[in-house]
Amino acid sequence: MLDLKVQTFLTVCQEMNFTRAARRLHLSQPAVTQHIHSLEEYYHAPLFEFEGKRFRLTKYGRLIHDTLLALKNNENYLMEQLDILKNHHPVINMGATLTAGEFLVAKPISRYLNSNPDTELSLTVTNTRELLQKLDDGVIDFAILEGDFPKSAYAHQPLFFTEFIPVCCPSYKFTRNISGIHDLTGERLIIREQGSGTRSILETELDRNSLSADDFRRIITIGNMNAIIDMVAYGCGITFLYRSAVEDRIKNGSLTVIPLKDFRIYHEISAVWKKENLQGNYFAQLVSDIFCSDTTPPLF
Secondary structure, eight states: OOOHHHHHHHHHHHHSOHHHHHHHHTOOHHHHHHHHHHHHHHHTSOOEEEETTEEEEOHHHHHHHHHHHHHHHHHHHHHHHHHHHHHTOOEEEEEEOHHHHHHTSHHHHHHHHHHOTTOEEEEEEOOHHHHHHHHHHTSOSEEEEOSOOOTTTEEEEEEEEEEEEEEEOTTOOOSSOOSSGGGGGGSEEEEOOTTOHHHHHHHHHHHHTTOOGGGSSEEEEOSOHHHHHHHHHTTSOBEEEEHHHHHHHHHHTSOEEOOOTTOOEEEEEEEEEETTOTTHHHHHHHHHHHHOOTTSOOOO
16 A cells, blocks of 8 residues: 555656645645655655756656556556455456547447446547556556557557558549649648647658648648548548548548558557556456457458
8 A cells, every 4th residue: 555655746746736736635735845855765865856947856756756656556456456356347447549439449349348248347538648648647557549659668469450541532622633642732631639649640651751740731630530531521621540430431432542652551559558567468368358359350
């Protein structure tokens, strides 16, 4: 069981402000200060420092924070598992990026819950950046990510690969003849918000071609993939997304793939969890049970 000094330290790290941390913990500010000083004496290292007016963790503080946070997350998971043993029902706390949440996870999760009716499941759907933060904070056990993430900090298990494609409506009028990705910069680009997986993939590929989203004539930012798909189908602009998200639209003729000679991407969709989580082997098996069944076809 982690003591109150550790909880205080982790809360100060979240708030980076002693007053706000004291308010959250219902403690006085002097009590918070004393807890931090006690930890500094225990570890024989300063935890925080000022760089000008900026309050930040020291290099010792960062190491201690990451280690104590991992201990806290593992303890939380231990308590959940003890509750499962007492109440005889498993609990799954998972996350998914918005595109995965809208188009990829419903079928495998439904199949798993139908086969395991006593399971309680919580699914958080948000962008890659926020999911990684929730993993770090121990709010979710694992996440289904379609975007890029720092693989040195996380364990991951590939689930499937899906093609990442440029699309428009069949009647869309381009401003110039289209051959390569540079020819698209005269168009209106409709994309997801910063921090989303699909935007990260697109920005990485644009950078490889010495481009950025700002090079397009206009940028429309929308936080919902279905809305983006509808607007592109109405001829509002072009977008880049997973083929699996618009396969039906391509088949019924409301969208078409923009043929580019220099753009061919297959991107990995992975299950991701913290490396130091002691339940990593359990998560790997659980992910396989949910997403890698013979009845769940891979997405290409």
